[in-house]
Amino acid sequence: MVEQASEEDVLLAKKIISAAERHDVPALKILLKEGSANVQDPTATVATSPLHAAIVACGKAEDEKEAGEDAVRTVEFLLENGAIWNDLNKEDETPxxxxLRLGQKKIYDMMVEAGVRAELLFSKMEALGLGDDDEVEGNDDEAREEQPAAKKQKVSEEEAQAIQEAVEEEVLDDVSKDNRAYLKSQLRYKPGILLDESDNAVMMDWETQIMERHAETLIxxxxxxxxxxxxxxxxxxxxIQTHDPTEHHIVEAHPQVHQRLREHGWYDKPNVIIHEGRWQDVLPKLVEQGVVLDAIYYDTFAEDYKALKEFFSEYVIQLLAPDGKFGWYNGLGADRQICYDVYTKIAEIDLYETGFDTTWEDIKVPTGLHGSKQWEGTRRPYWTIDIYRLPVNTFVK
Incomplete structure:
Protein backbone atom coordinates (compact mmCIF):
# COMPACT_ATOMS: atom_id res chain seq x y z
CA MET A 1 0.00 0.00 0.00
CA VAL A 2 1.32 3.48 -0.92
CA GLU A 3 1.55 5.74 2.11
CA GLN A 4 -0.49 8.94 1.68
CA ALA A 5 1.51 12.15 1.86
CA SER A 6 1.04 14.20 4.99
CA GLU A 7 -0.21 17.78 4.88
CA GLU A 8 3.31 18.94 5.77
CA ASP A 9 4.80 16.98 2.85
CA VAL A 10 2.21 18.36 0.42
CA LEU A 11 2.86 21.91 1.62
CA LEU A 12 6.63 21.48 1.24
CA ALA A 13 6.18 20.06 -2.26
CA LYS A 14 4.03 23.04 -3.24
CA LYS A 15 6.68 25.46 -1.92
CA ILE A 16 9.51 23.72 -3.80
CA ILE A 17 7.58 23.63 -7.07
CA SER A 18 6.54 27.26 -6.63
CA ALA A 19 10.13 28.36 -5.98
CA ALA A 20 11.27 26.47 -9.08
CA GLU A 21 8.52 28.10 -11.13
CA ARG A 22 9.65 31.55 -9.90
CA HIS A 23 13.28 30.66 -10.65
CA ASP A 24 14.05 31.49 -7.02
CA VAL A 25 17.33 29.70 -6.30
CA PRO A 26 17.85 31.23 -2.80
CA ALA A 27 14.45 29.84 -1.72
CA LEU A 28 15.26 26.46 -3.26
CA LYS A 29 18.53 26.29 -1.32
CA ILE A 30 16.55 26.54 1.90
CA LEU A 31 13.65 24.30 0.89
CA LEU A 32 15.80 21.46 -0.46
CA LYS A 33 17.46 21.06 2.92
CA GLU A 34 14.18 19.43 3.96
CA GLY A 35 12.72 18.25 0.66
CA SER A 36 13.61 16.66 -2.69
CA ALA A 37 14.23 18.11 -6.12
CA ASN A 38 11.90 15.42 -7.47
CA VAL A 39 8.75 16.09 -5.44
CA GLN A 40 5.33 16.27 -7.07
CA ASP A 41 2.19 17.89 -5.73
CA PRO A 42 -0.36 15.04 -5.38
CA THR A 43 -3.19 17.57 -5.13
CA ALA A 44 -2.39 19.26 -8.43
CA THR A 45 -4.52 18.57 -11.50
CA VAL A 46 -1.38 18.18 -13.60
CA ALA A 47 1.42 16.46 -11.69
CA THR A 48 4.77 18.07 -12.36
CA SER A 49 8.25 18.09 -10.84
CA PRO A 50 10.20 21.24 -9.91
CA LEU A 51 12.32 20.77 -13.03
CA HIS A 52 9.26 20.55 -15.26
CA ALA A 53 7.82 23.65 -13.57
CA ALA A 54 11.04 25.66 -13.95
CA ILE A 55 11.19 24.96 -17.69
CA VAL A 56 7.48 25.56 -18.34
CA ALA A 57 7.87 28.96 -16.65
CA CYS A 58 10.48 29.95 -19.29
CA GLY A 59 7.68 30.19 -21.83
CA LYS A 60 8.02 29.84 -25.57
CA ALA A 61 11.22 31.23 -27.05
CA GLU A 62 10.37 33.90 -29.59
CA ASP A 63 12.64 35.91 -31.86
CA GLU A 64 15.56 33.77 -30.63
CA LYS A 65 15.04 35.10 -27.11
CA GLU A 66 15.89 32.27 -24.75
CA ALA A 67 15.61 31.68 -21.02
CA GLY A 68 17.25 34.21 -18.72
CA GLU A 69 20.09 33.60 -16.29
CA ASP A 70 17.71 33.01 -13.37
CA ALA A 71 16.02 30.21 -15.27
CA VAL A 72 19.33 28.68 -16.35
CA ARG A 73 20.68 28.80 -12.81
CA THR A 74 17.48 27.25 -11.46
CA VAL A 75 17.70 24.32 -13.86
CA GLU A 76 21.40 23.89 -13.02
CA PHE A 77 20.67 23.96 -9.29
CA LEU A 78 17.88 21.39 -9.52
CA LEU A 79 20.07 19.05 -11.57
CA GLU A 80 22.92 19.49 -9.08
CA ASN A 81 20.54 18.45 -6.33
CA GLY A 82 19.33 15.23 -7.90
CA ALA A 83 16.56 16.24 -10.30
CA ILE A 84 16.01 13.39 -12.79
CA TRP A 85 16.66 14.36 -16.41
CA ASN A 86 14.10 11.92 -17.88
CA ASP A 87 11.38 12.12 -15.22
CA LEU A 88 7.90 12.04 -16.78
CA ASN A 89 4.91 14.21 -15.97
CA LYS A 90 1.31 13.15 -16.59
CA GLU A 91 1.55 14.35 -20.18
CA ASP A 92 4.36 11.81 -20.71
CA GLU A 93 6.89 14.59 -21.23
CA THR A 94 10.39 14.79 -19.81
CA PRO A 95 11.77 18.22 -18.84
CA LEU A 100 12.30 21.33 -27.02
CA ARG A 101 8.60 22.08 -27.49
CA LEU A 102 9.09 25.63 -26.19
CA GLY A 103 12.14 26.21 -28.39
CA GLN A 104 14.38 26.78 -25.38
CA LYS A 105 17.56 25.49 -27.00
CA LYS A 106 19.96 26.38 -24.21
CA ILE A 107 17.80 24.64 -21.62
CA TYR A 108 17.31 21.68 -23.96
CA ASP A 109 21.07 21.33 -24.45
CA MET A 110 21.50 21.40 -20.67
CA MET A 111 19.02 18.53 -20.33
CA VAL A 112 20.82 16.50 -22.98
CA GLU A 113 24.15 17.01 -21.20
CA ALA A 114 22.54 16.04 -17.89
CA GLY A 115 21.21 12.87 -19.49
CA VAL A 116 24.63 12.00 -20.90
CA ARG A 117 26.31 12.53 -17.51
CA ALA A 118 23.73 10.45 -15.69
CA GLU A 119 23.73 7.54 -18.13
CA LEU A 120 27.53 7.40 -18.31
CA LEU A 121 27.68 7.40 -14.52
CA PHE A 122 25.15 4.58 -14.21
CA SER A 123 27.13 2.60 -16.78
CA LYS A 124 30.34 3.17 -14.86
CA MET A 125 28.74 2.11 -11.59
CA GLU A 126 27.35 -1.03 -13.19
CA ALA A 127 30.72 -1.89 -14.71
CA LEU A 128 32.37 -1.49 -11.31
CA GLY A 129 29.68 -3.60 -9.66
CA LEU A 130 28.73 -0.79 -7.29
CA GLY A 131 25.55 -0.97 -5.26
CA ASP A 132 23.45 1.74 -3.65
CA ASP A 133 25.74 2.10 -0.66
CA ASP A 134 28.94 2.30 -2.70
CA GLU A 135 30.66 5.38 -4.09
CA VAL A 136 32.33 6.02 -7.40
CA GLU A 137 35.94 7.09 -6.97
CA GLY A 138 37.00 10.40 -8.42
CA ASN A 139 33.89 12.57 -8.11
CA ASP A 140 31.66 11.48 -5.27
CA ASP A 141 29.62 14.69 -5.36
CA GLU A 142 28.67 14.19 -9.00
CA ALA A 143 27.89 10.53 -8.34
CA ARG A 144 25.46 11.45 -5.58
CA GLU A 145 23.91 14.25 -7.62
CA GLU A 146 23.15 12.08 -10.63
CA GLN A 147 21.76 9.05 -8.80
CA PRO A 148 17.99 8.74 -9.09
CA ALA A 149 16.10 9.93 -6.05
CA ALA A 150 14.21 6.66 -5.60
CA LYS A 151 16.95 4.14 -4.95
CA LYS A 152 16.54 0.40 -5.14
CA GLN A 153 15.28 -1.15 -1.95
CA LYS A 154 16.62 -4.35 -0.46
CA VAL A 155 14.03 -7.09 -0.73
CA SER A 156 13.48 -10.50 0.81
CA GLU A 157 13.89 -13.74 -1.16
CA GLU A 158 10.11 -14.02 -1.43
CA GLU A 159 9.82 -10.49 -2.79
CA ALA A 160 12.71 -11.11 -5.19
CA GLN A 161 10.95 -14.22 -6.52
CA ALA A 162 7.73 -12.27 -7.01
CA ILE A 163 9.62 -9.57 -8.91
CA GLN A 164 11.30 -12.18 -11.12
CA GLU A 165 7.96 -13.81 -11.92
CA ALA A 166 6.49 -10.42 -12.83
CA VAL A 167 9.44 -9.72 -15.13
CA GLU A 168 9.05 -13.10 -16.82
CA GLU A 169 5.35 -12.45 -17.39
CA GLU A 170 6.18 -9.07 -18.88
CA VAL A 171 8.80 -10.59 -21.19
CA LEU A 172 6.28 -13.17 -22.38
CA ASP A 173 3.86 -10.33 -23.13
CA ASP A 174 6.53 -8.42 -25.05
CA VAL A 175 9.32 -10.58 -26.47
CA SER A 176 11.29 -7.51 -27.59
CA LYS A 177 12.40 -7.06 -23.97
CA ASP A 178 14.45 -10.26 -24.00
CA ASN A 179 16.60 -11.42 -26.91
CA ARG A 180 16.30 -15.12 -26.16
CA ALA A 181 12.51 -14.84 -25.88
CA TYR A 182 12.49 -13.03 -29.23
CA LEU A 183 14.56 -15.77 -30.86
CA LYS A 184 12.00 -18.36 -29.72
CA SER A 185 9.05 -16.27 -30.90
CA GLN A 186 7.10 -16.60 -34.13
CA LEU A 187 7.82 -13.95 -36.76
CA ARG A 188 5.42 -12.71 -39.42
CA TYR A 189 6.62 -11.38 -42.75
CA LYS A 190 4.05 -9.05 -44.27
CA PRO A 191 4.34 -6.66 -47.24
CA GLY A 192 6.78 -3.98 -46.13
CA ILE A 193 7.11 -5.11 -42.52
CA LEU A 194 8.47 -7.85 -40.25
CA LEU A 195 6.61 -8.37 -36.95
CA ASP A 196 7.41 -10.46 -33.88
CA GLU A 197 4.69 -12.35 -32.05
CA SER A 198 4.12 -9.37 -29.71
CA ASP A 199 3.33 -7.13 -32.74
CA ASN A 200 6.58 -5.22 -32.47
CA ALA A 201 7.90 -4.02 -35.82
CA VAL A 202 11.30 -5.69 -36.18
CA MET A 203 11.95 -3.93 -39.48
CA MET A 204 9.98 -1.87 -42.00
CA ASP A 205 10.59 -0.95 -45.61
CA TRP A 206 10.71 2.80 -44.85
CA GLU A 207 14.26 2.06 -43.66
CA THR A 208 15.39 1.15 -47.20
CA GLN A 209 16.92 4.55 -47.99
CA ILE A 210 18.80 4.49 -44.68
CA MET A 211 20.10 0.95 -45.22
CA GLU A 212 21.22 1.71 -48.76
CA ARG A 213 23.11 4.74 -47.53
CA HIS A 214 24.77 2.67 -44.80
CA ALA A 215 25.99 0.27 -47.49
CA GLU A 216 27.31 3.17 -49.59
CA THR A 217 29.22 4.73 -46.70
CA LEU A 218 30.75 1.44 -45.53
CA ILE A 219 31.65 -0.09 -48.92
CA ILE A 240 25.56 -4.68 -49.75
CA GLN A 241 25.37 -7.09 -52.70
CA THR A 242 25.13 -4.16 -55.14
CA HIS A 243 28.67 -3.15 -54.06
CA ASP A 244 30.17 -6.47 -55.19
CA PRO A 245 31.91 -7.64 -52.01
CA THR A 246 34.38 -10.49 -52.36
CA GLU A 247 33.11 -11.90 -49.04
CA HIS A 248 29.71 -11.16 -47.53
CA HIS A 249 29.23 -12.61 -44.06
CA ILE A 250 25.71 -12.63 -42.61
CA VAL A 251 25.21 -13.39 -38.91
CA GLU A 252 21.60 -14.25 -38.05
CA ALA A 253 20.15 -16.02 -35.02
CA HIS A 254 16.42 -16.47 -35.69
CA PRO A 255 15.40 -19.85 -37.22
CA GLN A 256 12.59 -18.32 -39.29
CA VAL A 257 14.99 -15.83 -40.82
CA HIS A 258 17.29 -18.75 -41.70
CA GLN A 259 14.38 -20.30 -43.57
CA ARG A 260 13.73 -17.05 -45.42
CA LEU A 261 17.42 -16.84 -46.33
CA ARG A 262 17.12 -20.30 -47.88
CA GLU A 263 13.92 -19.46 -49.71
CA HIS A 264 15.52 -16.35 -51.23
CA GLY A 265 18.68 -18.17 -52.29
CA TRP A 266 21.15 -16.48 -49.97
CA TYR A 267 22.82 -19.76 -49.03
CA ASP A 268 23.56 -20.37 -52.72
CA LYS A 269 25.25 -17.04 -53.49
CA PRO A 270 28.97 -17.69 -54.14
CA ASN A 271 30.27 -14.77 -52.10
CA VAL A 272 27.88 -15.12 -49.14
CA ILE A 273 28.70 -16.95 -45.90
CA ILE A 274 25.78 -17.49 -43.51
CA HIS A 275 26.58 -17.84 -39.80
CA GLU A 276 23.61 -19.27 -37.92
CA GLY A 277 23.56 -18.18 -34.28
CA ARG A 278 23.80 -15.22 -31.94
CA TRP A 279 26.71 -12.92 -32.65
CA GLN A 280 27.87 -13.47 -29.07
CA ASP A 281 28.58 -17.09 -30.06
CA VAL A 282 29.65 -16.60 -33.68
CA LEU A 283 32.11 -13.71 -33.43
CA PRO A 284 34.57 -15.27 -30.94
CA LYS A 285 35.04 -18.12 -33.44
CA LEU A 286 35.73 -15.66 -36.26
CA VAL A 287 38.29 -13.91 -34.08
CA GLU A 288 39.99 -17.26 -33.40
CA GLN A 289 40.07 -17.95 -37.14
CA GLY A 290 41.84 -14.64 -37.74
CA VAL A 291 39.07 -13.20 -39.94
CA VAL A 292 39.73 -9.59 -40.99
CA LEU A 293 36.93 -7.48 -42.47
CA ASP A 294 36.83 -4.20 -44.39
CA ALA A 295 33.32 -3.25 -43.24
CA ILE A 296 31.02 -4.31 -40.41
CA TYR A 297 27.37 -3.38 -39.94
CA TYR A 298 25.21 -4.08 -36.86
CA ASP A 299 21.41 -4.08 -36.67
CA THR A 300 19.97 -6.58 -34.21
CA PHE A 301 16.59 -6.71 -32.47
CA ALA A 302 15.62 -7.10 -28.80
CA GLU A 303 19.07 -5.99 -27.65
CA ASP A 304 19.95 -2.82 -25.78
CA TYR A 305 22.81 -0.32 -25.90
CA LYS A 306 24.87 -2.50 -23.56
CA ALA A 307 24.93 -5.18 -26.27
CA LEU A 308 25.98 -2.69 -28.95
CA LYS A 309 28.80 -1.44 -26.73
CA GLU A 310 30.02 -4.99 -26.14
CA PHE A 311 29.85 -5.61 -29.88
CA PHE A 312 32.14 -2.75 -30.88
CA SER A 313 34.43 -2.69 -27.84
CA GLU A 314 35.07 -6.46 -27.75
CA TYR A 315 34.74 -7.67 -31.34
CA VAL A 316 34.77 -4.92 -33.94
CA ILE A 317 38.19 -3.82 -32.72
CA GLN A 318 39.48 -7.36 -33.37
CA LEU A 319 37.74 -8.10 -36.67
CA LEU A 320 37.97 -4.76 -38.49
CA ALA A 321 40.91 -3.96 -40.77
CA PRO A 322 42.99 -0.90 -39.78
CA ASP A 323 41.43 1.17 -42.58
CA GLY A 324 38.00 -0.49 -42.29
CA LYS A 325 34.64 1.07 -41.46
CA PHE A 326 32.01 0.16 -38.87
CA GLY A 327 28.36 1.21 -39.02
CA TRP A 328 25.28 0.46 -36.93
CA TYR A 329 21.59 1.17 -37.07
CA ASN A 330 21.19 4.25 -34.89
CA GLY A 331 17.71 3.71 -33.48
CA LEU A 332 18.56 4.15 -29.81
CA GLY A 333 15.78 6.15 -28.12
CA ALA A 334 14.20 7.07 -31.45
CA ASP A 335 10.72 7.24 -29.92
CA ARG A 336 11.70 10.46 -28.06
CA GLN A 337 14.01 13.21 -29.36
CA ILE A 338 15.91 13.87 -26.14
CA CYS A 339 16.60 10.16 -25.60
CA TYR A 340 17.87 9.92 -29.18
CA ASP A 341 20.17 12.89 -28.66
CA VAL A 342 21.45 11.57 -25.32
CA TYR A 343 22.28 8.12 -26.64
CA THR A 344 23.83 9.48 -29.82
CA LYS A 345 26.29 11.42 -27.65
CA ILE A 346 26.88 8.48 -25.30
CA ALA A 347 27.64 6.19 -28.24
CA GLU A 348 30.10 8.70 -29.70
CA ILE A 349 31.89 9.02 -26.35
CA ASP A 350 32.09 5.25 -25.82
CA LEU A 351 33.24 4.67 -29.40
CA TYR A 352 36.00 7.25 -29.01
CA GLU A 353 37.17 5.65 -25.76
CA THR A 354 37.30 2.34 -27.64
CA GLY A 355 39.44 3.90 -30.39
CA PHE A 356 36.96 5.06 -33.04
CA ASP A 357 36.27 8.39 -34.67
CA THR A 358 32.62 8.94 -35.61
CA THR A 359 31.21 11.02 -38.43
CA TRP A 360 27.47 11.66 -38.70
CA GLU A 361 25.21 12.18 -41.68
CA ASP A 362 21.69 13.47 -41.11
CA ILE A 363 18.96 11.84 -43.18
CA LYS A 364 15.36 13.07 -43.14
CA VAL A 365 12.91 10.21 -42.59
CA PRO A 366 10.05 9.76 -45.10
CA THR A 367 7.15 12.19 -44.99
CA GLY A 368 4.12 10.68 -43.31
CA LEU A 369 6.09 8.26 -41.13
CA HIS A 370 4.61 9.79 -37.97
CA GLY A 371 1.02 9.20 -39.02
CA SER A 372 -0.97 6.58 -37.14
CA LYS A 373 -1.77 4.68 -40.37
CA GLN A 374 1.91 3.88 -40.86
CA TRP A 375 1.94 1.96 -37.57
CA GLU A 376 -1.38 0.14 -37.82
CA GLY A 377 -1.08 -3.41 -36.53
CA THR A 378 2.09 -2.72 -34.55
CA ARG A 379 2.45 -2.60 -30.78
CA ARG A 380 3.97 0.88 -30.79
CA PRO A 381 5.85 3.26 -33.10
CA TYR A 382 9.59 2.73 -32.73
CA TRP A 383 10.40 5.94 -34.61
CA THR A 384 8.78 9.31 -33.88
CA ILE A 385 11.49 11.85 -34.78
CA ASP A 386 12.33 13.60 -38.04
CA ILE A 387 16.05 13.00 -38.58
CA TYR A 388 18.07 9.78 -38.69
CA ARG A 389 21.71 10.32 -37.69
CA LEU A 390 23.80 7.85 -39.67
CA PRO A 391 27.13 6.94 -38.03
CA VAL A 392 30.34 5.90 -39.77
CA ASN A 393 33.18 4.77 -37.52
CA THR A 394 36.86 4.45 -38.37
CA PHE A 395 39.84 3.80 -36.15
CA VAL A 396 41.43 6.91 -34.65
CA LYS A 397 44.59 7.68 -36.61
Missing amino acids: GCIA PKPGLKVMNVGHGMGIVDTA
Missing part, protein backbone atom coordinates in the same frame (compact mmCIF):
# COMPACT_ATOMS: atom_id res chain seq x y z
CA GLY A 96 13.82 18.10 -22.04
CA CYS A 97 10.70 17.39 -24.10
CA ILE A 98 9.16 20.57 -22.72
CA ALA A 99 12.30 22.63 -23.44
CA PRO A 220 33.23 2.56 -51.17
CA LYS A 221 34.57 0.08 -53.74
CA PRO A 222 34.08 -3.51 -55.00
CA GLY A 223 36.06 -6.48 -53.74
CA LEU A 224 35.83 -5.82 -49.99
CA LYS A 225 35.16 -8.26 -47.17
CA VAL A 226 31.94 -7.27 -45.38
CA MET A 227 29.87 -8.53 -42.45
CA ASN A 228 26.29 -7.71 -41.50
CA VAL A 229 24.83 -8.79 -38.16
CA GLY A 230 21.02 -9.10 -38.27
CA HIS A 231 19.40 -9.97 -41.62
CA GLY A 232 15.72 -9.30 -40.84
CA MET A 233 14.01 -8.43 -44.11
CA GLY A 234 17.32 -8.47 -45.97
CA ILE A 235 17.25 -4.78 -46.87
CA VAL A 236 20.85 -3.95 -45.98
CA ASP A 237 22.22 -7.27 -47.26
CA THR A 238 20.55 -6.65 -50.61
CA ALA A 239 22.17 -3.22 -50.68
